[in-house]
Amino acid sequence: MSKANFEDKVMYQGDIWVRFDTLPRLLAEGWRRTLAEGGVVSVIRTPFQWVMASPVIEIETGGYLGDVALYVPEVQWDEANAILDGEPQDD
Numbered sequence: 001m002s003k004a005n006f007e008d009k010v011m012y013q014g015d016i017w018v019r020f021d022t023l024p025r026l027l028a029e030g031w032r033r034t035l036a037e038g039g040v041v042s043v044i045r046t047p048f049q050w051v052m053a054s055p056v057i058e059i060e061t062g063g064y065l066g067d068v069a070l071y072v073p074e075v076q077w078d079e080a081n082a083i084l085d086g087e088p089q090d091d
Contacts, residue, residue, distance in 0.1 A: 006045055006069035017043065017071040020080060025065045031084060032070065038083035040076045045069040 008019050020031075020042070028044055035042045044051040046064045072080040 009074070010045075010071065012043065012050065012071070016074040018074050018077050020070045020072050020084075022067050022069050025063075025068045028068050028070045035072065035080055035083055038079070040072055040080045040083060042070055042072050042080070045071060 006019055006022055010017050010019075021028075023031075025044070025046070032042045032044065046068050047066075048064065051068075
């Protein structure tokens with residue numbers, strides 16, 4: 001099965017966002033939590049919509065679980081990479 005095709009860079013809410021990866025929704029949600037704990041904003045794009053907040057109930061009740069794109073603001077790209085690579089962050 002082929003992955004959905006998402007752009008590498010997009011304009012979203014007036015800012016440039018960079019696609020961090022395309023991956024299954026549940027994995028992307030886990031990465032979003034890790035990024036948020038490190039202070040990085042992220043957004044998920046399904047083939048149908050942009051998702052800024054993903055309530056657990058949406059996932060439990062059959063929300064889209066296929067491949068999604070995980071985007072971070074371009075200005076936080078390096079920070080996001082460091083967080084997901086497990087590098088310590090300066091406060």
